[in-house]
Each structure stands twice: as structure tokens, then as C-alpha cells.
Amino acid sequence: MSRPAVFVDRDGTLIEERGYLERLTDLSLFPWTGDAVRLLNRAGFAVVVITNQSGVARGLFDEQFVLDVHEEIDRRIDPALVDGYYYCPHLPDARDVRYRTPCDCRKPRPGLIQRACGEMALDASRSFMVGDRWLDVECGRAAGVRPLLVRTGHGALEEASIARGAVPPKPGGGGSSVQADAILNNLMEAVGWILRNS
Numbered sequence: 001m002s003r004p005a006v007f008v009d010r011d012g013t014l015i016e017e018r019g020y021l022e023r024l025t026d027l028s029l030f031p032w033t034g035d036a037v038r039l040l041n042r043a044g045f046a047v048v049v050i051t052n053q054s055g056v057a058r059g060l061f062d063e064q065f066v067l068d069v070h071e072e073i074d075r076r077i078d079p080a081l082v083d084g085y086y087y088c089p090h091l092p093d094a095r096d097v098r099y100r101t102p103c104d105c106r107k108p109r110p111g112l113i114q115r116a117c118g119e120m121a122l123d124a125s126r127s128f129m130v131g132d133r134w135l136d137v138e139c140g141r142a143a144g145v146r147p148l149l150v151r152t153g154h155g156a157l158e159e160a161s162i163a164r165g166a167v168p169p170k171p172g173g174g175g176s177s178v179q180a181d182a183i184l185n186n187l188m189e190a191v192g193w194i195l196r197n198s
Contacts, residue, residue, distance in 0.1 A: 006048070046122055058091065059096055
């Protein structure tokens, strides 16, 4: 039987925003990260990180470093468990031609969530996406999961852009503006909202 999942953006949502994280010594978890993931584990949700890592395509670090970061996150949040990590290393104007390819995995496209659902037998209709950018919200909507925006990372600026009269991005450049199901202060608050609304 397929499981529901909470798909979580990495930088600015699961860990503190550092721009392009290039050294493990710069990796910093939010104080609530481990507890938030543990609550989702206990509630029966798969926890899956969905992240754009264009630093690979830009030549700032390699894919092994991305894997090393994920291993370090796992070590620091133990015994909480991230069930899977999915990342996009691509960029249309990548310096490295291996990563200069059209893809369906770079958020806001839904490819990473769709791939995780297929490989991990996850039920998108009972799942959520939590991120700090409107592109995370758009990605969740496109994949058929319920998206939440958090104010950590870039989230407060993203929310403020609406207050200044800007609008969230429109999926595919058309249609109605993307809407989050809720806007919360951080991942822990988002987990509380999910547990109350699932």
C-alpha cells in the first residue's frame, strides 16, 4: 500500500540558507529540524528531500559533495530519518555540458516528486510539499501534492513580495497564480499544520 509523504525543500527549509553551500563546515540545521522530521516519521509519513543543486552545473561542487551533505544531515538528525533525497544538478546554461540538458526535475517542474512517488510507492494525493520559495509551491501543485510555504530561508521575502503587490508565479506562465495551502513560520509549524490537516 502506498504511503503519504512530506516532500521538503533542503536549503532554507530543512537547513539554514547559505547561498551555495560549498563546505560541510557551513552546514547548519535549524534547531527544530530533527524533531520535525521525527514527528513525521512517527505519524507514518515518508520524508523526502527535493532540492535544486545547480551549484553542480555551475562547477562550484560535484555530485559527491551533494551526497556528502545529505549523509551529514542524516548523521546530525539521527534517530530521525529522511527516507530519500532527490536533487536536480541541471541548468540550461551550465558551464559543464553534461548538465546543460532539458530536464523535468528542476523545480518548479514536478519531475523529482513524480520520480520519488514512482520509486518509493508514495501516494501524491495524500502528500505535502514544504518549501521557502514560490517555486516549491508551484512544484507541489504541479505534482498533485498540497504545498506549504515557510518563512525561513527566502520565505519571508517571498511572502513580502505579495504584500508589495507582486503575485506568485503562474504555472507554465499562464493560468491563475499559485497558492500555498498555508504559510507558516518554519518547518516545525508546517509539520503541526500537516498533522492537523491530513
